[in-house]
Amino acid sequence: MGFDKRSLDTGADTTWCPGCNNYMLLSEVRNVVSEICEKEGKERKDFSISAGIGCHGKIFDYLNLGGVYSLHGRVIPTITGMKMGNPSLDIIGFGGDGDTYAEGVSHLLHASRTNPDVTMVVHNNRVFALTTGQATPTSEEGFVTKAEPKGHKDPALNPIELAISNNTSFVARIDPTDFKKSEEVLKKAMEWDGFALVDVVMPCIKYTSDISELKSKFYWLEEKKRSKEEALEKAREWTKGTKLPLGIFYRSEKPVLSDRKESLRELKKEGKGWFEKG
Ligand SMILES: Cc1ncc(C[n+]2csc(CCOP(=O)(O)OP(=O)(O)O)c2C)c(N)n1
Numbered sequence: 204m205g206f207d208k209r210s211l212d213t214g215a216d217t218t219w220c221p222g223c224n225n226y227m228l229l230s231e232v233r234n235v236v237s238e239i240c241e242k243e244g245k246e247r248k249d250f251s252i253s254a255g256i257g258c259h260g261k262i263f264d265y266l267n268l269g270g271v272y273s274l275h276g277r278v279i280p281t282i283t284g285m286k287m288g289n290p291s292l293d294i295i296g297f298g299g300d301g302d303t304y305a306e307g308v309s310h311l312l313h314a315s316r317t318n319p320d321v322t323m324v325v326h327n328n329r330v331f332a333l334t335t336g337q338a339t340p341t342s343e344e345g346f347v348t349k350a351e352p353k354g355h356k357d358p359a360l361n362p363i364e365l366a367i368s369n370n371t372s373f374v375a376r377i378d379p380t381d382f383k384k385s386e387e388v389l390k391k392a393m394e395w396d397g398f399a400l401v402d403v404v405m406p407c408i409k410y411t412s413d414i415s416e417l418k419s420k421f422y423w424l425e426e427k428k429r430s431k432e433e434a435l436e437k438a439r440e441w442t443k444g445t446k447l448p449l450g451i452f453y454r455s456e457k458p459v460l461s462d463r464k465e466s467l468r469e470l471k472k473e474g475k476g477w478f479e480k481g
């Protein structure tokens with residue numbers, strides 16, 4: 204008996220704007236989870252999710268998987284803890300660009316370093332959308348908002364460059380309007396052993412207006428192993444603003460957090476560390 208993809212639908216009314224890119228991403232995640240279940244004989248209970256606070260976070264209400272609705276900026280420590288608590292789960296976190304690259308950016312750096320075996324999907328619409336359109340760290344310089352009518356003055360942060368510089372073990376970017384390619388990358392990220400960051404470029408149809416401009420610059424990277432320097436060079440094409448590569452930038456295998464760390468349960472059993480007598 205095959206996996207019923209419809210079981211991933213909660214049936215909740217959606218409140219995203221009509222035409223929002225989040226619908227496409229939701230559908231892609233459902234397809235990939237269902238493909239993994241089908242292929243590996245997994246079930247809904249083998250997955251667990253978390254999400255931040257923002258438009259992106261609503262995915263938690265529409266994707267019928269168990270998990271923990273997190274705080275704004277705290278998805279990464281939440282999913283790290285979930286994985287440490289139950290390493291057999293496949294864990295996916297959903298964050299916003301505000302969520303992950305502003306308030307939560309310290310967690311991104313540490314996850315890159317410590318390598319929990321989780322997938323972090325960032326709905327990078329380059330704006331704080333739910334709070335009605337302020338600039339985030341990935342907003343372009345000059346971005347005009349009600350809070351900054353003369354235009355945003357700070358240079359944008361390049362999350363792909365940041366993640367590669369910090370040795371994140373899997374770093375990718377997708378354009379969710381390309382279903383086939385996005386699903387391929389999401390699947391590889393979910394199957395990856397280690398911390399996988401997938402930045403999803405999705406212009407916000409209400410507060411940003413660069414959909415066509417971005418699309419003309421997109422191109423998919425050739426799939427191959429890259430050195431850190433080669434990957435960084437590709438990542439920097441965003442900053443130059445001429446070409447915007449999509450796909451997998453960087454993969455580097457390293458030991459995952461739950462294999463490295465002694466669990467408190469083991470220490471207790473062995474009477475070591477905190478549990479040593481005397
Ligand atoms: C700890 C905390 N800080 C700030 C907020 C306010 N807040 C709620 S949603 C939001 C914007 C979210 O932006 P982003 O993470 O980019 O998600 P989007 O709405 O764009 O999907 C902010 C700042 C909050 N709820 N909690």
Ligand SMILES: [Mg+2]
Nearest residue numbers: 299300330332
């Ligand atoms: Mg946002």
